[in-house]
Amino acid sequence: MGMTMTQKILAAHAGLESVEVGQLIEVSLDLVLGNDITTPVAIKSFDQMGIDQVFDQTKIAIVPDHFTPNKDIQSAEQCQMIRKFSKDMGIVNYFEVGEMGIEHGLIPEKGLVVPGDVAIGADSHTCTYGALGAFSTGVGSTDMAAGMATGKGWFKVPPAIKFNLKGSLQGWTSGKDVILYIIGLIGVDGALYKSMEFCGEGVASLTMDDRFTIANMAIEAGAKNGIFPVDDQTIDYVENYAMATRQFTIYEADEDAIYEQTIDIHLDQITSVVSFPHLPENTRNIEAVGDIEIDQVVIGSCTNGRIQDLREAAAIFKDQKVAKGMRAIVFPVTQRVYLQALREGLIETFILANVVVSTPTCGPCLGGHMGILAKGERALATTNRNFVGRMGHTESEVYLASPAVAAATAITGKITNPIDIVAVNMTRELKKEGGRI
The missing domain is CATH 3.30.499.10 (Aconitase, domain 3)
Structure with missing residues (x-):
């Protein structure tokens, strides 16, 4: 039985030859991400586990970006807490004011997610990195804590919807118009706990910035993740960022992969x-x-x-x-x-x-x-x-x-x-x- 892109990535990270929709699996994580709102909660859970070190100092990223520069005393204390935790744990990828950015723009820019990765983040828009051909999804702070401690995460393999992109965008339209159009078409629960897999000849006409925007809002349709195939644009993007030095794996959906639904999207009509x-x-x-x-x-x-x-x-x-x-x-x-x-x-x-x-x-x-x-x-x-x-x-x-x-x-x-x-x-x-x- 054929597999989708998402299934292939999850199978590889679970050490399995194949996975099926609904299967519960434990996977190895390439990145665990948190911000200034979710990380303090994760730290408390981490401490309750009695763990004194993270699983890998290079595979955790913490980015204060929601209430920074600090807007009040409470936000300042939250950032102080995660700053101390990052220093104590020797976390390499801690980015604050001056070298910071909004996390889902900064992580790809730093080369911390590459094609074929599995990334989790205690923020719902972690699905952004699907633009790079990675499986990325948002989780709760407790799952973030477990991920920091063990480098593992539990998932139920999601079913998938195939979005077949045709044509190319016209005039002032962009990736934002595409994803708003799709959400308007299927609804905010139209892809509930499903993988939104974008494919077709129209993908080539979308810039990486368009793809980041579309993948970012997959969660607004209820999706577990959104994901794009890896093409020359993707590889150029990854190779252009100095920190993206890791080897990466390109996964492609099988021709006989099973999708719950296939939806044609005519880009030139949006x-x-x-x-x-x-x-x-x-x-x-x-x-x-x-x-x-x-x-x-x-x-x-x-x-x-x-x-x-x-x-x-x-x-x-x-x-x-x-x-x-x-x-x-x-x-x-x-x-x-x-x-x-x-x-x-x-x-x-x-x-x-x-x-x-x-x-x-x-x-x-x-x-x-x-x-x-x-x-x-x-x-x-x-x-x-x-x-x-x-x-x-x-x-x-x-x-x-x-x-x-x-x-x-x-x-x-x-x-x-x-x-x-x-x-x-x-x-x-x-x-x-x-x-x-």
């Missing part, structure tokens, strides 16, 4: 998509949004803070200004991306447009800090969740969209198709040259 409150599945095409005023725009997070995202936003903001009364905030996903954006002149474009540029942090995405919403306010964000009270007051609203839609919205003060802003720019240039539309 337009800009907006997710309305209060679930990611509540999607509409940009043309059907209507007249909705917005108070705050957030561009960034582990979903959409990479260099491609910032380039797209800057292209919209160029020679424009944020609408009066609008708050627009950009969060590069890592210091490296921040520096690259600076060198490319993107930061200058943002500042000239009256956009606030912040150090990497998860702050506003979870209603933590640096962008909290008041009662009755609306935000359009490139983040991944729009649940009740997600970014602040329980009577605020969050709309999800791509960086291009977010930038266009910041300029007009209401949810806007980026094509409309591009048309304005074209008109301005033609007028400068004495031309006409």
Whole structure:
């Protein structure tokens, strides 16, 4: 019987020739990840086990990113706790302010996950690394503690849905539009404890940043993991990062692999998509949004803070200004991306447009800090969740969209198709040259 990509990776890490859907297995872990919210809980469980050392000092990564730079005394004490733990345990991959980033942007950038790996993290969006052809999934803090102690994890082998990507994206559409479209199609529980496996000729047209965004939001469809095949783009990405020195294994799904369902996705038919409150599945095409005023725009997070995202936003903001009364905030996903954006002149474009540029942090995405919403306010964000009270007051609203839609919205003060802003720019240039539309 054939196996999917996910099944092959899990089988190899369990030391088995094959695995079947529903089978309980114990696997060896290549990476165990935690952040400043989940790691303190894991440390308490770790201490209760009576363990005095981690299984491998190089295979654990701890990244304070949710409430950092520390927003208050409690967050400062949480970071102090995990800082001390990391030092005492000799954990090599501890990244804090200055060398930090949002964890799911930083881990691939550091080469800490490569194709064929099994990675767990005490954060639901650990599924991001499926973009690299790895099995990665979120777990609870107790599982993180057990993983740090033993290097092992227990899983039930998930069934899979095959998403056959056809064609290529058009215009201003991006990976964010693809995953919002898919979630709108199957619902927030449409892939509950299943593997979302993306394949087809359309994969080649997606950048790595597109793939990271799509894999990142697999959990928003209830999935155990999302995963992409390894191609030349994947290998180039891995080889471009100096720390990615480990050998990696490329797994491919068997031709006779069994899928619960196969869904064809025509990329060239997807337009800009907006997710309305209060679930990611509540999607509409940009043309059907209507007249909705917005108070705050957030561009960034582990979903959409990479260099491609910032380039797209800057292209919209160029020679424009944020609408009066609008708050627009950009969060590069890592210091490296921040520096690259600076060198490319993107930061200058943002500042000239009256956009606030912040150090990497998860702050506003979870209603933590640096962008909290008041009662009755609306935000359009490139983040991944729009649940009740997600970014602040329980009577605020969050709309999800791509960086291009977010930038266009910041300029007009209401949810806007980026094509409309591009048309304005074209008109301005033609007028400068004495031309006409």
